[in-house]
Amino acid sequence: MPxxxxxxxxxxxxxxxxxLLLPQVVAAALAGMRGSVTFWIFxxxxxxxxxxxxxxxxxxxxxxxxxxxxxLVLRGDAKPATLYxxxxxxxxxxxxxxxxxxxxxxxxxLVLLGAGAKAxxxxxxxxxxxxxxxxxxxxSALMSGGMVKVALYVLIRQAFIVLAPAAQPWWGxxxxxxxxxxxxxxxxxxxxxxxxxxxxxxxTVEHVGLIAVGLGLALRAKAMGDPTLTALGLQAALxxxxxxxxxxxxxxxxxxxxxxxxxTTSLNMLGGLLRGMPRMGGLMLLGAAGMAALPxxxxxxxxxxxxxxxxxxxxxxxxxxRIAFTALLAALGLSAALALGGAVRLIGxxxxxxxxxxxAAAAEDGRTGPLLGMALLGALAVPVxxxxxxxxxxLLPVIIQLAPNAAxxxxxxxxxxxxxxxxxxxxxxxxLLRRFGVRGTREVVPWMGGFGAPPPWLPFGxxxxxxxxxxxxxxxxxxxxxxxLAAGGADPAExxxxxxxxxxxxxxxxxxERVRRATLRERLAFIxxxxxxxxxxxxxxxxx
Amino acid sequence: xxxxxDFILTLVATLLxxxxxxGLAPLLMGVVTKLRARTLGRRGPPLLQPYHQLAKLxxxxxxxxxxxxxxxxLWPVIxxxxxxxxxxxxxxxxxxxxxxxLSDLVTLxxxxxxxxxxxxxxxxxxxxxxxxxxxxxxxxxxxxxxGAFLVLLITFALLAGSTTVDGVATAFATRPIGISVSLAFxxxxxxxxxxxxxGRIPTDNPAGHxxxxxxxxxxxxxxxxxxxxxxxxxxMLRLLLWMSxxxxxxxxxxxxxxxxxxxxxxxxxxxVLKLGGMAAVxxxxxxASAKMRVFRVxxxxxxxxxxxxxxxxxxxxxxxxxx
Numbered sequence: 001m002p003x004x005x006x007x008x009x010x011x012x013x014x015x016x017x018x019x020l021l022l023p024q025v026v027a028a029a030l031a032g033m034r035g036s037v038t039f040w041i042f043x044x045x046x047x048x049x050x051x052x053x054x055x056x057x058x059x060x061x062x063x064x065x066x067x068x069x070x071x072l073v074l075r076g077d078a079k080p081a082t083l084y085x086x087x088x089x090x091x092x093x094x095x096x097x098x099x100x101x102x103x104x105x106x107x108x109x110l111v112l113l114g115a116g117a118k119a120x121x122x123x124x125x126x127x128x129x130x131x132x133x134x135x136x137x138x139x140s141a142l143m144s145g146g147m148v149k150v151a152l153y154v155l156i157r158q159a160f161i162v163l164a165p166a167a168q169p170w171w172g173x174x175x176x177x178x179x180x181x182x183x184x185x186x187x188x189x190x191x192x193x194x195x196x197x198x199x200x201x202x203x204t205v206e207h208v209g210l211i212a213v214g215l216g217l218a219l220r221a222k223a224m225g226d227p228t229l230t231a232l233g234l235q236a237a238l239x240x241x242x243x244x245x246x247x248x249x250x251x252x253x254x255x256x257x258x259x260x261x262x263x264t265t266s267l268n269m270l271g272g273l274l275r276g277m278p279r280m281g282g283l284m285l286l287g288a289a290g291m292a293a294l295p296x297x298x299x300x301x302x303x304x305x306x307x308x309x310x311x312x313x314x315x316x317x318x319x320x321x322r323i324a325f326t327a328l329l330a331a332l333g334l335s336a337a338l339a340l341g342g343a344v345r346l347i348g349x350x351x352x353x354x355x356x357x358x359x360a361a362a363a364e365d366g367r368t369g370p371l372l373g374m375a376l377l378g379a380l381a382v383p384v385x386x387x388x389x390x391x392x393x394x395l396l397p398v399i400i401q402l403a404p405n406a407a408x409x410x411x412x413x414x415x416x417x418x419x420x421x422x423x424x425x426x427x428x429x430x431x432l433l434r435r436f437g438v439r440g441t442r443e444v445v446p447w448m449g450g451f452g453a454p455p456p457w458l459p460f461g462x463x464x465x466x467x468x469x470x471x472x473x474x475x476x477x478x479x480x481x482x483x484x485l486a487a488g489g490a491d492p493a494e495x496x497x498x499x500x501x502x503x504x505x506x507x508x509x510x511x512x513e514r515v516r517r518a519t520l521r522e523r524l525a526f527i528x529x530x531x532x533x534x535x536x537x538x539x540x541x542x543x544x
Numbered sequence: 545x546x547x548x549x550d551f552i553l554t555l556v557a558t559l560l561x562x563x564x565x566x567g568l569a570p571l572l573m574g575v576v577t578k579l580r581a582r583t584l585g586r587r588g589p590p591l592l593q594p595y596h597q598l599a600k601l602x603x604x605x606x607x608x609x610x611x612x613x614x615x616x617x618l619w620p621v622i623x624x625x626x627x628x629x630x631x632x633x634x635x636x637x638x639x640x641x642x643x644x645x646l647s648d649l650v651t652l653x654x655x656x657x658x659x660x661x662x663x664x665x666x667x668x669x670x671x672x673x674x675x676x677x678x679x680x681x682x683x684x685x686x687x688x689x690x691g692a693f694l695v696l697l698i699t700f701a702l703l704a705g706s707t708t709v710d711g712v713a714t715a716f717a718t719r720p721i722g723i724s725v726s727l728a729f730x731x732x733x734x735x736x737x738x739x740x741x742x743g744r745i746p747t748d749n750p751a752g753h754x755x756x757x758x759x760x761x762x763x764x765x766x767x768x769x770x771x772x773x774x775x776x777x778x779x780m781l782r783l784l785l786w787m788s789x790x791x792x793x794x795x796x797x798x799x800x801x802x803x804x805x806x807x808x809x810x811x812x813x814x815x816v817l818k819l820g821g822m823a824a825v826x827x828x829x830x831x832a833s834a835k836m837r838v839f840r841v842x843x844x845x846x847x848x849x850x851x852x853x854x855x856x857x858x859x860x861x862x863x864x865x866x867x
Contacts, residue, residue, distance in 0.1 A: 447766055
C-alpha cells in the first residue's frame with residue numbers, strides 16, 4: 001500500500017519467471033542494448049513486477065515495464081507506438097481495479113482482459129505483431145520472450161493463488177478459448193507474413209496461446225478437483241514458457257543480425273544466408289526447430305504434454321464440453337503443422353536457396369556480441385530439449401504452489417532413448433554405406449528443373465525463378481486464410497475490433513466537436529431545456 | 545531367472561522386428577508396384593526391383609549442386625533417421641517390444657512431422673521451382689493431415705485407455721470391443737491420412753516424374769547417389785510403417801506377445817498376410833481412382849478430420865446413452 005513502503009518476496013513461481021528472464025536480459029544486453037538506460041528501466045520494471053509482494057508494487061513494476069517499453073517502441077517506429085500505448089493503458093485500467101477487488105468472477109475477467117491484452121491473447125493481440133518488431137532486436141527479443149511472460153505471470157498468480165477461493169470451471173474454459181483463438185490465428189499469420197520480425201511476433205501470439213490453453217485446462221481441472229489433469233495442464237504451460245523464453249529471443253536477435261548484415265528483414269529480399277552467415281544460421285536452425293515444436297527440439301515436450309492434457313480433458317465433463325475439446329485438439333493439430341510450415345519457410349526461403357538480392361549475397365556472419373547472446377540461449381535450449389523429465393521435476397515446486405493437490409505423472413516423452421535408437425540406426429546405416437557404397441561427392445551445376453545456366457551477369461540465377469515467401473504461403477492463404485481471415489487477408493481482430501473502435505472514436509470526436517462549436521442560441525436553448533426538465537422532474541416528484 | 549529370460553526374449557523379438565522392418569520395406573514397395581501393374585494388365589517390374597534400385601544408388605557418386613548450402617547432405621540423413629525411429633516404434637508382428645513404452649502416437653506424429661519438415665527444407669535447398677512448389681504443397685497437406693491424425697487420438701485414448709500404439713494394440717487384442725461406428729470412421733480417417741503421408745494416389749503420384757502435380761518427388765529432384773537412397777528408403781519405410789500402424793490399430797488379432805516365443809510364428813505369418821492384403825487393396829484403390837487437383841486435397845483431408853471428430857462424438861454419445 002502507498003505509504004507503507006514496497007514489499008518484495010520471491011517464491012517458487014516468481015523465481016521461475018525471474019530465472020526465465022535472466023538469460024534473455026544477458027543475451028539482449030550482449031546484443032547491443034547494454035548502453036540504453038530505458039532498456040535497464042524496462043528490465044527493472046519486469047523484475048519489480050515479478051518480485052512484488054503487494055498489489056501496489058506489482059502494478060508499479062508492471063506500469064514501469066509498459067512505459068519503458070513504449071519509449072523503446074517509440075524510438076524504433078512511431079506508428080505502432082500509439083496503439084501500443086493504448087493497449088498498455090487498457091491493460092493497466094483493467095488490472096488496477098482487479099488487483100484490489102475481492103476474489104470474484106468480475107476480478108478474474110478484469111485480470112484476464114488486462115494481463116491477456118498485455119500478453120497478446122486473443123482478441124487483443126493485433127498490436128503485438130505491429131509493436132514487437134519496431135524496437136532494436138535486443139528489445140524485441142526481451143518483449144517477446146520476457147514481457148509477455150511477465151503478463152502471463154500476473155495472470156497465473158491472480159488466477160491460481162489470489163483469486164483461488166472463488167475459482168469456477170468456466171474461468172478455465174474462457175482462458176482456453178482465448179488461447180485456442182490465439183494459437184490458430186498466430187500460427188496462420190506466422191505462415192503468411194513476409195517480414196521476419198513480424199513473422200516471429202505472430203509466432204509469439206501462437207505460443208502465448210499454447211501457454212494459455214495449458215493454463216486454462218489446469219484452471220478448469222483445479223476447479224473441478226482433478227489433480228492429475230491440473231498437474232498436466234500446468235506442466236504443459238510452464239514447459240512451454242521455459243522453452244519459448246529461450247528460442248524466441250534467440251530468433252529475434254538472429255533476425256536483428258540479418259538486418260544488420262543485409263539492411264532488410266523481408267524474406268523476399270533474402271535467400272542463401274546460411275552460406276554467408278554459417279554460425280548464425282546454425283543457431284537460427286535450432287531456434288526454428290523449437291518454434292516448429294519438432295521432436296528433439298526444445299518445443300516438442302510442451303506440445304506433447306499439452307496434446308495429452310487436451311486428450312484427457314476430452315474424456316471428462318458434459319457432452320458439449322467434450323465436443324469442444326475435440327475441436328480444440330483439431331485446432332491445435334492444425335496449428336502445430338502451420339507452425340512447422342512457418343518455421344520451414346523462415347529457414348527455407350531466408351537461409352537456403354539462392355540469394356534474391358546482392359545484399360543477401362554479400363551478407364557476413366553476425367557480430368560477436370549478438371552471436372554470444374544467441375549461443376548462450378542456444379546452449380540453454382539443449383538441456384531443455386533433451387532432458388524434459390528433469391526440467392519437469394524442477395518445475396514441481398511451482399506446480400505444487402499453484403495447485404497444492406496436483407499429482408504430476410512422469411513424462412511419457414523421453415528424447416534420450418529415441419536419440420539412442422536414432423544413433424544405433426545411424427551407426428548401422430553409416431557402416432553399411434561406408435562398406436558397400438562409393439565415397440566422396442562431386443560438385444556440379446544444379447539441375448534446376450532443366451533450365452540453362454544463368455548468364456554471367458546474374459551469378460545466382462534469376463531471383464524470380466525461385467519460390468518467394470509470398471508464393472510459398474499462397475496455397476495455405478488460399479485454402480485456410482479465406483476462411484479465417486477477414487476480406488483481403490486482413491487480420492480479423494483488426495477488421496472487427498480495431499476498425500470499429502477507430503470508427504467509434506471518429507464519431508465521438510465529431511460529436512464533441514459539434515458541442516464545442518455550438519452557437520450561443522443553441523447553448524441558451526440547452527440550458528433552458530435542462531431547466532425545464534429539472535423543474536418538471538421536481539414537480540412530478542412533489543406531486544407523486 | 546524368468547525376468548532375465550523375459551528380457552532376452554523381448555530383446556530378440558525387438559531385433560527380429562527391426563530386421564524385418566528394414567529388410568522387408570523395399571519388398572513391400574515392390575509388391576505394391578507389381579500388383580498395381582498387374583491390375584492394369586501390365587507385367588510390371590520384378591518384385592525385387594526396389595533392392596536393385598537401392599544397390600544402384602549405392603554405387604553412384606552423389607552430385608552436390610553449387611547453389612546448395614552445407615546442410616544439403618544433412619536433410620536426407622535426418623529424414624531417414626526420423627522415419628527409421630518411427631518405424632521401430634510401431635509394432636509389427638508382436639506387442640510388448642522394448643520400444644513399446646516410447647511408442648506414443650503423439651511422438652509418432654512428431655517424428656513424421658520432423659521428416660516432413662526436413663524434406664521440405666531439402667526441396668528449398670537449391671532454390672529451384674519444382675522443389676519450392678513441392679514444399680509449399682506438402683506444407684498445405686501437412687496442416688490437414690496432422691490435424692486429422694491428432695483428432696483420432698481421442699477415439700483411441702477413450703476406447704483403449706492408452707495413447708501408445710502398443711497399448712492400443714494390446715487393449716484391442718485382449719479386450720474385444722466389437723465393431724463400432726466410431727472405429728469405422730476412425731479407420732476411414734486414418735486411411736486418408738496414410739494415403740497423403742505416403743504420397744500415394746489420390747493426393748500424390750509415386751510414379752510421376754516431371755509432372756506438375758507431383759509433391760514428394762519434386763522436393764528430392766536435386767538429390768542423387770546415397771542421399772537419394774536415404775530419401776527413397778525412407779519412403780519405403782514410411783509405407784511399411786503406415787501399413788503396420790493400420791494393421792496394429794485396426795487388425796490386432798493374432799498379434800504375438802514378445803515374451804511368448806510360441807506365439808511368434810502365427811504373429812509373423814498373420815503380419816505378412818495383413819501387409820499383403822493391404823498392399824493389394826492399395827494397388828486396386830490406386831488403379832481405380834484418379835489423382836486430385838491440389839486444392840481438392842484439403843477438402844479430402846478436411847473430410848478426414850470431420851470423420852475423426854465424428855468418431856469421438858459418437859463415442860461421447862454412446863457413453864451418454866450407456867450410462
